[in-house]
Amino acid sequence: xxxxxxxxxxxxxxxxxVMRPSDGAxxxxxxxxxxxxxxxxxxSIFYDAYRPMAEKEITKILDDIIVRFPLVRVAxxxxxxxxxxxxxxxxxxxxxPHRGDAFDACxxxxxxxxxxxxxxxxxxxxxxxxxxxxxx
Amino acid sequence: xxxRLLYFAVLRDIAGKGEEVVExxxxxxxxxxxxxLRAQHRALAGYExxxxxxxxxxYVPADQLLRDGDEVAFIPPVAGG
Numbered sequence: 001x002x003x004x005x006x007x008x009x010x011x012x013x014x015x016x017x018v019m020r021p022s023d024g025a026x027x028x029x030x031x032x033x034x035x036x037x038x039x040x041x042x043x044s045i046f047y048d049a050y051r052p053m054a055e056k057e058i059t060k061i062l063d064d065i066i067v068r069f070p071l072v073r074v075a076x077x078x079x080x081x082x083x084x085x086x087x088x089x090x091x092x093x094x095x096x097p098h099r100g101d102a103f104d105a106c107x108x109x110x111x112x113x114x115x116x117x118x119x120x121x122x123x124x125x126x127x128x129x130x131x132x133x134x135x136x
Numbered sequence: 137x138x139x140r141l142l143y144f145a146v147l148r149d150i151a152g153k154g155e156e157v158v159e160x161x162x163x164x165x166x167x168x169x170x171x172x173l174r175a176q177h178r179a180l181a182g183y184e185x186x187x188x189x190x191x192x193x194x195y196v197p198a199d200q201l202l203r204d205g206d207e208v209a210f211i212p213p214v215a216g217g
Contacts, residue, residue: 031217047216048145050209053193054216078216090217110217118190118209119216120145131146133213 003058004051006081014093018073025099027106031090033083037132041125047080047089050118054078057117064112065105072096072105078119089121137162137204141169145212150179160202166191167198169208187212 015026033045058076065074076092083089092109096102121132141158143151151173160169170186186198188211195211202208 048148049216050142050144050190050193050211053190053209056193114214114217116195116214117216118144118211118214120212121215122145131149131212132215134146 003055003076003078004049004080005077006079009077009079009088009091011088011091011093014075014077014091015095017075018093018095020073020095022097023073023095024097025102026093026095027099027102028094029090029092029106029110030088031110033085033087033089035085037123040123040127042085042123043126044082044084044124045089046082046122046124046129047078048120048122049078049080053118058113061109061112061116065109068108069096069101069105071098072101074105074109076109076113078113078117080119137164137202139169139202139205140207142207142209144209147173147210147212150177164202165198166196166200166202166208169202170198170210173210186210188214 019026035042072094074094078090092106094102094106122129138157138159142155148154166189167186174180189196189198190209190211191206
């Protein structure tokens, strides 16, 4: 299944995909579009991706999670296109027999995601629009 | 040799297109392609160091030699999540 979608992300579906009867914990992280960034008002964010490469980089992260946290099962989806304030851009669900690994794995996925996965965002607000991270 | 050059995010806006096929001499490195873009687009002139570079959907060092048929993409600072 693709890790990228243009439709709203269904968190419950991700949770259902990872939970097993042996799991006692499920940590869900939702990254959400907020209405401000570095002091500027934000109305919406457009997400762009190098899709096939993003899929590969996400798969690498998930493969590493399996090695580092063998008891954790993880599902992740990132949304692309135009998102409004309050909508989830990413959802990560990590299920594990115990909570410690589930928290740690979830944190590891989002931290690595922000470093290597070729996805970009253009913030739009009353002051105009800007690709985040690009220093002019 | 011919390579396929992909543009994403801010680079797509600057280039005004999503991709193009470019003819390059043998021995061209990824960083040479970046310098060519800097010469073509004033908005990139000040960026001496190339952003992260991908060839055929994998990150590579900027001095990577290109081969005929390669798909090259410069990856502006990523901002997913």
